[in-house]
Amino acid sequence: MVYIHVPFCRSFCVYCDFYSEIACRGRDDGMYGSYLDGLCEEIRLRRRETAPTSGVNTLYIGGGTPSVLPPSAFGRIVEALGCGPFDEFTVEVNPEDIVEKGAPYVRELMKLGVNRFSMGVQSLDDGILRWMRRRHDAGTARRAFGILREAGAENVSLDLIFGLSQLTPEVLSGTLDGICELRPEHVSAYQLSIEEDSDLAAMVSDGRYMEASEELCALQYGRICDRLRSAGYMHYEISNWALPGREAVHNSAYWTRAPYVGFGPGAHSFDGVRRSWNSCELSGWSASEEVLGEAEAREERIMLGLRTARGIPASWCRPEDVRRCFADGSLVTVGDAPSPGSAVCGECAVAVPDGLSARVRIPESRWFVSDDIISGLI
Numbered sequence: 001m002v003y004i005h006v007p008f009c010r011s012f013c014v015y016c017d018f019y020s021e022i023a024c025r026g027r028d029d030g031m032y033g034s035y036l037d038g039l040c041e042e043i044r045l046r047r048r049e050t051a052p053t054s055g056v057n058t059l060y061i062g063g064g065t066p067s068v069l070p071p072s073a074f075g076r077i078v079e080a081l082g083c084g085p086f087d088e089f090t091v092e093v094n095p096e097d098i099v100e101k102g103a104p105y106v107r108e109l110m111k112l113g114v115n116r117f118s119m120g121v122q123s124l125d126d127g128i129l130r131w132m133r134r135r136h137d138a139g140t141a142r143r144a145f146g147i148l149r150e151a152g153a154e155n156v157s158l159d160l161i162f163g164l165s166q167l168t169p170e171v172l173s174g175t176l177d178g179i180c181e182l183r184p185e186h187v188s189a190y191q192l193s194i195e196e197d198s199d200l201a202a203m204v205s206d207g208r209y210m211e212a213s214e215e216l217c218a219l220q221y222g223r224i225c226d227r228l229r230s231a232g233y234m235h236y237e238i239s240n241w242a243l244p245g246r247e248a249v250h251n252s253a254y255w256t257r258a259p260y261v262g263f264g265p266g267a268h269s270f271d272g273v274r275r276s277w278n279s280c281e282l283s284g285w286s287a288s289e290e291v292l293g294e295a296e297a298r299e300e301r302i303m304l305g306l307r308t309a310r311g312i313p314a315s316w317c318r319p320e321d322v323r324r325c326f327a328d329g330s331l332v333t334v335g336d337a338p339s340p341g342s343a344v345c346g347e348c349a350v351a352v353p354d355g356l357s358a359r360v361r362i363p364e365s366r367w368f369v370s371d372d373i374i375s376g377l378i
């Protein structure tokens with residue numbers, strides 16, 4: 001599992017606090033060249049870490065906005081890694097780049113082995129997109145999706161953002177209807193968060209923006225769940241939906257704590273015990289790390305596993321906690337009705353319905369409050 005961070009964007013979105021440099025036309029080549037030189041050198045120095053250790057053979061190039069890069073840059077990255085082809089090779093793209101560069105650009109990436117595109121659409125409402133300071137409008141997003149399909153992309157994920165105070169039910173429904181009409185293989189929907197160093201944080205603190213209430217966010221999340229379910233999408237992780245068989249392989253592996261290696265300024269790596277990350281700067285390089293103890297690893301396994309529809313073995317939690325959560329409906333057994341029956345799990349002595357495994361999960365109706373549930377289990 002390899003992740004590459006591309007730290008360039010054409011402009012900054014209002015809510016974003018990721019490390020990224022402004023990619024200006026005309027100055028691109030020199031800046032990309034220095035970045036690629038550094039990235040390839042980092043890959044060379046850490047080559048031993050790219051040996052597959054988890055059986056997950058994926059490459060994810062994210063950002064920033066990787067689609068500002070020319071195809072030759074992706075070629076250099078693939079060549080430096082020297083470990084393809086990948087079962088899943090995802091590149092994050094922005095709609096305006098795809099419309100500007102067209103189907104030939106997409107085909108060039110596919111020739112290099114890219115077989116999945118993740119596009120940041122965020123909304124299909126022009127007013128919301130302007131407020132977010134996105135560079136595309138809804139028409140551009142639709143055209144970009146058409147170009148991906150025209151070029152032969154068969155696995156496309158679209159990102160949405162909810163949790164805005166100005167997002168009315170009508171506007172959200174319009175976006176969801178539009179997404180369902182496009183019918184991507186995968187949809188991610190993330191709740192807007194106010195990141196400390198973002199422009200949005202300044203707008204909140206000086207009163208130019210009022211945050212959405214938790215109740216409103218929960219309503220919007222519920223609408224997304226309902227609309228995507230009715231369109232045949234499986235809700236397999238708190239923020240992710242897929243048509244059957246189209247779950248993201250790379251991201252799903254993160255939720256099982258599979259080892260991964262990340263290259264680039266903002267990338268993180270994890271070898272199963274030690275988590276490390278690069279300094280978030282293009283100039284100069286340094287790395288930091290933390291080693292997780294057994295107690296922290298257990299907490300992380302529970303936290304990540306309970307974000308998913310697969311859930312976790314009940315035996316990872318204290319039996320009294322599982323019984324309490326069964327009783328109040330915040331945990332259910334995987335694969336069947338929520339009511340615990342008379343059978344008792346041999347592993348953990350927790351009552352589970354007859355004939356079912358002792359895997360447990362948070363039901364979709366409680367996913368919005370999963371943080372509270374999980375904190376009571378770890």
Ligand code: SF4
Nearest residue numbers: 009012013016063064
């Ligand atoms: S949200 Fe994405 S496109 Fe927008 S500034 Fe951040 S990294 Fe760049």
